[in-house]
Amino acid sequence: METEDSYNLTPEQRHAILERDGFKCRECGATENLEVHHIFPKQFKVDHSPGNLITLCRTCHSAKSPETQASFFSKIILFFKKQTDKILQLFNAVPDPRYQVVFDFLKIPGFRPHQKEVVDHLMANQNVLVVMPTGSGKFLCYWMPGLLKQNHTLVISPLKSLMYDQTQKMMTSRINATYVNSSLRADEKAKRLEMIKQGSFKFIAVAPERFMNDFNNYSFNTNDPLLSLPYSLLAVDEAHCIDKWGRKFRPAYSQLKNVREQIGKPTTVALTASASKKVQKEIIRSMGLEDCVTIVTGFYRPNIHLSVINVSNITSGFRDKYFYLKEILNRNKNRKTVIYVLTIKEGKELLEKLQKDKHPVELYHSQIPEPEKIRIQNQFSGLYKLEINILISTSAFGMGVDIKDIRCVIHYSMPSNIEDYYQQFGRAGRDGKPSEAFLLYERGDEKTNQFMNELEIGNKSRSEEEKKRIRQSEAYELETMLAYIKAPDKWKYIIDYFGERKEGKKLWLFILLILVLIMFCVLTILVKFLSL
Numbered sequence: 001m002e003t004e005d006s007y008n009l010t011p012e013q014r015h016a017i018l019e020r021d022g023f024k025c026r027e028c029g030a031t032e033n034l035e036v037h038h039i040f041p042k043q044f045k046v047d048h049s050p051g052n053l054i055t056l057c058r059t060c061h062s063a064k065s066p067e068t069q070a071s072f073f074s075k076i077i078l079f080f081k082k083q084t085d086k087i088l089q090l091f092n093a094v095p096d097p098r099y100q101v102v103f104d105f106l107k108i109p110g111f112r113p114h115q116k117e118v119v120d121h122l123m124a125n126q127n128v129l130v131v132m133p134t135g136s137g138k139f140l141c142y143w144m145p146g147l148l149k150q151n152h153t154l155v156i157s158p159l160k161s162l163m164y165d166q167t168q169k170m171m172t173s174r175i176n177a178t179y180v181n182s183s184l185r186a187d188e189k190a191k192r193l194e195m196i197k198q199g200s201f202k203f204i205a206v207a208p209e210r211f212m213n214d215f216n217n218y219s220f221n222t223n224d225p226l227l228s229l230p231y232s233l234l235a236v237d238e239a240h241c242i243d244k245w246g247r248k249f250r251p252a253y254s255q256l257k258n259v260r261e262q263i264g265k266p267t268t269v270a271l272t273a274s275a276s277k278k279v280q281k282e283i284i285r286s287m288g289l290e291d292c293v294t295i296v297t298g299f300y301r302p303n304i305h306l307s308v309i310n311v312s313n314i315t316s317g318f319r320d321k322y323f324y325l326k327e328i329l330n331r332n333k334n335r336k337t338v339i340y341v342l343t344i345k346e347g348k349e350l351l352e353k354l355q356k357d358k359h360p361v362e363l364y365h366s367q368i369p370e371p372e373k374i375r376i377q378n379q380f381s382g383l384y385k386l387e388i389n390i391l392i393s394t395s396a397f398g399m400g401v402d403i404k405d406i407r408c409v410i411h412y413s414m415p416s417n418i419e420d421y422y423q424q425f426g427r428a429g430r431d432g433k434p435s436e437a438f439l440l441y442e443r444g445d446e447k448t449n450q451f452m453n454e455l456e457i458g459n460k461s462r463s464e465e466e467k468k469r470i471r472q473s474e475a476y477e478l479e480t481m482l483a484y485i486k487a488p489d490k491w492k493y494i495i496d497y498f499g500e501r502k503e504g505k506k507l508w509l510f511i512l513l514i515l516v517l518i519m520f521c522v523l524t525i526l527v528k529f530l531s532l
Contacts, residue, residue, distance in 0.1 A: 008048065009036065013198070017050050020200050026174045027060035037061055039147070039174070040101055047150055051176050051202040098123075102144050106173050112137045114297040118269070119144050122233065127268045127292035129239070129283055133301055134273045134426035135404070139166065142235035142269050146203055147175065149232035154263065155205040156236045158250055161373070163205045166237075170203055177203035180210070180226075183370065193225060204229075208241075208252035211259050220258045227259070231266040234259075239270035240419065242286045243279045257288045268292070273426060274299075274419045277499040299422065299498045303429045305436050306490035312443035321412060321440045322353060328410060328438055329359065329390065335407040336380065339392045340424050342413035342448060347392045350412060354390065361390040377403075395420060404431040410438045414445040416453070417477035418484065418497050441485050446478050 009017075017036050024031055036053050038046050046052045099119070103110055111119075115137055121128045122145040132138050146153035157163045163179040170177035178192050178201045196204055206226065213221035236242075241250040260268060270283050270292075284292060309324050329337065341347040344365045351363045362376045379388045381403045392412075409428045415421035421439075429435030453474045480497060487493035 013050060016195065016198055016200060017053055018055055020050070020176070020195060021055035024055065025057035025060055026054045027056055030057040030059070033058040035061065039105065039176075044098065044101065044148075049199040051152065051199050054174055054176065098148055099144070102147055105147075106143070108140075112140070114295060115140050118295055121293050121295075122267055122269055123148065125267045127289045128270075129280060129289065129292050129294045130269060130271045131275050131280065131294075131296040131299075132271070132273060133297070133299060134423070135430035135432075136273075136297060138237075138271045138273075139169070141271065142233060143170070143173075143175065143203075145267070145269075146233050146235070149267075151230040151232040151266075152199075152201070153203045153233040153235060154226070154229075154231050154266075155203055156208050156234070156253075156256060156259075157205050158207065158238045158241050158253075160207075160370075161377075162237065163207070167203075167205055175203060176201045177205070179205040181207055196229070197225065208250060208256060208259075211255060212252050220255050220262075222262060227262045229263070231263045234263065234266050234268040236268070236270040236287070237272075239272040239283050240275045240279055242270075243275075243282050254286060257286060260287060274422045274498070276419070276497065279419075296499075299495055300491060301426065301429065303432055303434050304425065305434070306425070306439075306494075307436065308439045308441060308485050308490065310441050310485065312441070321442060322350075324440055325410065325412060326357065328408065329354075332408045332436075334389060336403065336405055337390050337408040337410065338406055338424075338427055339390065339410045339412050340415070341392060341394060342416075342452060344394060346413060347394060350392055354392070359390055360388045361392060362388050364391055364393040366394065395424070403427070405433075406430070407433075407435045408438070409436075410440065412440055414439070414441055414449060414481060414485075416449050416474070416481070418480050418494065421481070421484075422494060422498075439485065446482060449478055449481075450474075 014036055018034060023034065025034060034055055034057055037056050039052055039054055040046050099111075099116075113136075114132065118128055118130055118141040122141070128141075130138060130141055132141075142153065142155070155163075155166070157166065157179075160181050160183050163181060164183075167177045167179045178196065180189060180192055180196075184192070195201065204226065211221050211224055211227070236253075236256060239253075242253040242256070243249055260266070268287065268289060270287060270289065272279075272283075275283065280294060280296075284290060284294070311319065311321055311324065325339070339350065341350060344367065347363050347365060351361060354361045362379065364373065364376050368376075375384075376388075376391070378384050379386060380391050406428050409425045411421070411424070415424065425437035428437055453471075484490065484493050484497075
């Protein structure tokens with residue numbers, strides 16, 4: 001590996017890189033014998049920008065690059081091995097070594113299903129819309145091409161918690177990443193922006209509102225310094241927020257087409273876990289990605305069992321939702337459980353009841369301070385000794401929360417639409433292990449949703465035409481939720497709604513039937529032949 005002297009770094013640039021990494025080895029945390037080195041081997045023709053450089057101690061660098069410590073004969077063998085691999089690759093005898101070097105760097109075994117398909121398209125500079133279920137590893141779809149491409153990657157993320165979580169994961173994986181949002185102090189924000197201008201980070205995460213000049217009219221700000229950087233990749237996370245008539249709509253997302261054009265139309269990947277065919281078309285239209293490849297990997301999560309308890313249909317004595325909630329909680333003792341409610345008021349009332357019944361429970365919603373949110377998340381995830389197993393939450397607990405061992409999700413209130421419902425119960429079983437999702441429904445729940453919808457419509461200045469469109473959209477969404485409640489096969493209904501089919505078992509049964517018929521024909525022919 002080259003030393004820092006061959007990178008033509010000034011002492012100031014070298015100091016900036018060491019400062020960015022906290023004057024510690026990014027591999028082992030050592031503070032002595034530090035030097036600046038390439039993330040990937042030099043044969044990948046990486047540039048010498050600070051975003052492609054990390055701080056390593058001498059020991060960790062030697063472990064990562066044994067060829068630098070090899071004997072003369074070992075170096076000759078390594079040289080011929082590399083040349084042989086290049087020749088074999090021409091005949092497709094070995095896989096693309098670019099991917100393997102990233103797997104080695106990130107310390108992960110390989111691709112999950114469909115990830116390689118996305119990465120291949122992005123490496124070929126094709127725009128991609130990715131619809132993958134929660135827990136499928138969407139992050140690698142832009143981490144890998146972002147690392148392999150020469151310039152920066154701009155990541156659009158809708159939540160501060162999501163930005164923080166993804167950036168922390170990248171930094172833990174020795175990827176040079178940062179975020180800029182309103183949670184930072186003014187001096188910290190200025191420092192990060194200066195380091196971004198110097199090229200210290202490969203990945204930069206911001207909210208879409210970052211590029212808004214006027215939040216009332218949502219006019220576009222062309223003077224933002226982040227728009228002047230060279231980008232190889234634009235990644236738009238939670239892309240369903242683009243849908244103008246959806247509940248999760250963020251008006252600033254409608255300006256992302258302008259952002260993309262301003263930064264030179266880099267290769268773009270839009271990612272989401274829940275988008276119907278209608279929403280997929282809206283994402284493509286809104287961002288100007290008419291030439292993009294759409295990859296939908298399936299919405300079916302076989303490890304999650306879906307159930308609806310219709311309290312209105314149960315006539316054996318008066319049993320309300322809370323009765324069935326306690327039954328479910330008693331069956332799921334010591335298992336992480338999330339209970340979704342529609343309003344903060346309902347959440348507080350439920351919190352009081354469960355605390356009286358001695359359940360270890362907390363309430364999570366958008367209005368609690370950020371440090372309190374972090375404390376609750378850490379207790380629920382098990383990072384703190386004082387753990388909680390039950391979390392009551394509004395829709396605030398969703399995007400950006402990566403707790404893999406949630407075993408049960410209960411909807412105490414009826415969700416407003418299938419997209420929200422899918423996102424929320426998708427918090428369960430992210431590790432692939434068996435989990436459950438319950439929806440507690442009582443006749444009249446839809447009226448609460450309608451009331452909440454009207455409040456939301458009235459709280460924002462909209463034209464009468466817009467209000468009419470939103471009411472029509474929300475009425476349709478409520479109808480689909482009520483139809484789901486009545487549907488005999490819950491998963492089939494959800495998959496049909498998103499425009500896919502649950503084919504797994506039926507396909508294998510069909511193949512098995514064909515094989516049986518073929519064997520029967522072969523045996524019949526053999527019997528006839530032997531009887532002659």
